[in-house]
Amino acid sequence: MSLRERLSEALKTAMRAKDQPTVDAVRMIIAKLKEKDIEARGRGVTDGIGEDEMLSMMQGMIKQRRESIELYDKGGRPELADKERAEIAIIEGFLPKQMSEEEAMAAIRGVVAETGAASVKDMGKVMAELKARYAGQMDFSKASGLVKQALSGG
Missing domain, CATH: 1.10.1510.10 (Uncharacterised protein YqeY/AIM41, N-terminal domain)
Structure with a gap:
C-alpha cells in the first residue's frame, strides 16, 4: 500500500x-x-x-x-x-523505521567512500546522496553533524 x-x-x-x-x-x-x-x-x-x-x-x-x-x-x-x-x-507513524546513530554512521561512511568525499567541502554531495537513499529513515539535522565528523577524520 x-x-x-x-x-x-x-x-x-x-x-x-x-x-x-x-x-x-x-x-x-x-x-x-x-x-x-x-x-x-x-x-x-x-x-x-x-x-x-x-x-x-x-x-x-x-x-x-x-x-x-x-x-x-x-x-x-x-x-x-x-x-x-x-x-x-x-x-x-507513517515514516519507515528510523536508523539508530550507529546505523546512520555506517550509512554515512558508505556514502563517503562511494562518492570519494575527502573533506568538508564535499559535504553537500554526501548529504544529497544520503537524502536520496535514506529519506524518512534518517534525521538529517543530526546526520549533517555526523557527516562533518566523518569528513574531518572522526
Whole structure:
C-alpha cells in the first residue's frame, strides 16, 4: 500500500473512531502533500510527488514541530507543546523505521567512500546522496553533524 493510500485509510479510520487529534494531523499531512503536488506541476510532475519527496516533506513537518515545542516550552505553554508532540507521534507513524546513530554512521561512511568525499567541502554531495537513499529513515539535522565528523577524520 502506498503512503498516499495509507494516509487516506488512516483518515477514514480516525474519522470512524472519532479520534480528532489523528484526524487533524492526517488532514494536515494531506494538505501539505497537495500543496507539494501543486508545486511539482511547475516542474512537469503531473501525477504527484514521489514517496521519497513525501518522506522528506514529513521529516520537515516533524522538524517544524520540534522547533515549535522548544518555543512553547520556553514560553510556558505546555499544552501547545504537548499537541505538537502528539502530531509528531502521528507523523512518525507513517515514516519507515528510523536508523539508530550507529546505523546512520555506517550509512554515512558508505556514502563517503562511494562518492570519494575527502573533506568538508564535499559535504553537500554526501548529504544529497544520503537524502536520496535514506529519506524518512534518517534525521538529517543530526546526520549533517555526523557527516562533518566523518569528513574531518572522526
